[in-house]
Amino acid sequence: MSYRRAMSGVQAGNVGAPDAAAIEAAHAIYTPLMLSFYDRLVHGLSNRFAWRCPTERLLDLYRNSLSSRHLEAGVGTGFFIDRADPGVFEQLTLLDINRHCLARSARRLARYQPLLCEANLLAPIAVELEPAVSIGLTYVLHCLPGRMSEKLKAIDHLRPVMSKGAVLFGATILGRGIELNGAARSLLRLYNAKGVFNNLDDDFEALSDGLKRRFEVVEIETKGCVALFWVR
Numbered sequence: 001m002s003y004r005r006a007m008s009g010v011q012a013g014n015v016g017a018p019d020a021a022a023i024e025a026a027h028a029i030y031t032p033l034m035l036s037f038y039d040r041l042v043h044g045l046s047n048r049f050a051w052r053c054p055t056e057r058l059l060d061l062y063r064n065s066l067s068s069r070h071l072e073a074g075v076g077t078g079f080f081i082d083r084a085d086p087g088v089f090e091q092l093t094l095l096d097i098n099r100h101c102l103a104r105s106a107r108r109l110a111r112y113q114p115l116l117c118e119a120n121l122l123a124p125i126a127v128e129l130e131p132a133v134s135i136g137l138t139y140v141l142h143c144l145p146g147r148m149s150e151k152l153k154a155i156d157h158l159r160p161v162m163s164k165g166a167v168l169f170g171a172t173i174l175g176r177g178i179e180l181n182g183a184a185r186s187l188l189r190l191y192n193a194k195g196v197f198n199n200l201d202d203d204f205e206a207l208s209d210g211l212k213r214r215f216e217v218v219e220i221e222t223k224g225c226v227a228l229f230w231v232r
């Protein structure tokens with residue numbers, strides 16, 4: 001397993017980047033303890049009872065979109081790659097700002113011998129990575145601080161590591177313009193107050209417009225509070 005680090009964006013606080021404290025708050029919650037129950041909390045309970053998007057639906061997106069040269073951005077525990085289990089990868093890169101996420105997902109996905117990249121998606125990725133044919137970006141945009149136009153810079157920063165014709169797919173929880181049940185409303189309020197989510201202004205139109213400005217082919221749909229997207 002090899003490890004690359006490209007963290008200048010957070011540490012140097014580069015001009016025009018969202019505030020370093022907000023970036024930190026959006027991922028500091030992912031401690032080893034929290035990651036030990038993350039899958040059950042988010043993919044077991046919240047997807048079903050709060051966000052009303054079955055985890056199986058997200059897994060289908062992975063099963064239909066993964067290539068053998070994949071980069072997973074904001075990998076968390078490595079849940080989706082592990083469960084989709086495509087058998088082999090020629091190249092698998094796991095990118096995250098949080099070392100605990102990288103360590104946990106690297107252990108879980110050791111069978112694929114992943115390359116690890118510690119990087120902030122809100123700054124240009126300052127290490128050389130092999131281009132990927134598919135990129136997964138699931139449940140990351142709703143964490144990132146800023147308006148949708150600023151969050152989508154994460155995709156611009158991934159652009160140099162996308163090979164020609166590569167697909168980018170994933171999902172994000174919207175905070176506006178969707179029907180919220182009591183559980184979703186409470187979780188949105190709590191997570192946004194803590195800075196773990198920053199999505200109260202995220203709506204379908206802003207996401208869809210931003211993706212259409214960047215890609216020729218855009219497929220996007222909502223299921224419950226979640227927007228699922230696939231672009232090329």
Ligand SMILES: C[S@@+](CC[C@H](N)C(=O)[O-])C[C@H]1O[C@@H](n2cnc3c(N)ncnc32)[C@H](O)[C@@H]1O
Nearest residue numbers: 027074075076096097098101120121138139140
């Ligand atoms: C809600 S978790 C989603 C994890 C996984 N994709 C899943 O759906 O289970 C958000 C992930 O994005 C990462 N993350 C948050 N802010 C980031 C940033 N600025 N740059 C890179 N990764 C970030 C977190 O560390 C965490 O792994």
